[in-house]
Amino acid sequence: MRSPILVAVTSTLLSGPVVAQERKDSGGERPPVVEWVYEAKYQKGNRKQFHRSGFVTQGNKVFMWDQEIGTVATQGDKMTLVIKRDKFLKGRIVLKRDGNAWYGEMVDAKDKKWSIFVTEKEEKSEEKKPEKKAEEKPDKKPK
16 A cells, blocks of 8 residues: 555656746846945934944845845935834935935934935945065075
């Protein structure tokens, strides 16, 4: 008497190779990936706090540490971030453009109002350092 599991495994193995379906290309290119750096400051009287980190946007999605944490929408000089999955950035953050930077305010979980400053991360240029030429040392004279 054959067990049903053995029959199922045998029939699966004998049925032939499984062919994966090919992914269909949507025909368009992926939106560019943009890296951002933000600085948030909180000040009340003599008490000051500072937080600095970064995130990545691709299309209308916001990522941090390879996880999608929210969405972004840009209209002219106004950017709206809706962040759902981060410990510090949370909620709806409206930023306004001033040159190459974006400024705005956000309220954290403890109802503290933070001023936030967001800029595109600058690419580190790989400048070639001048090569040190090996100095020729005179041969030591035998004693």
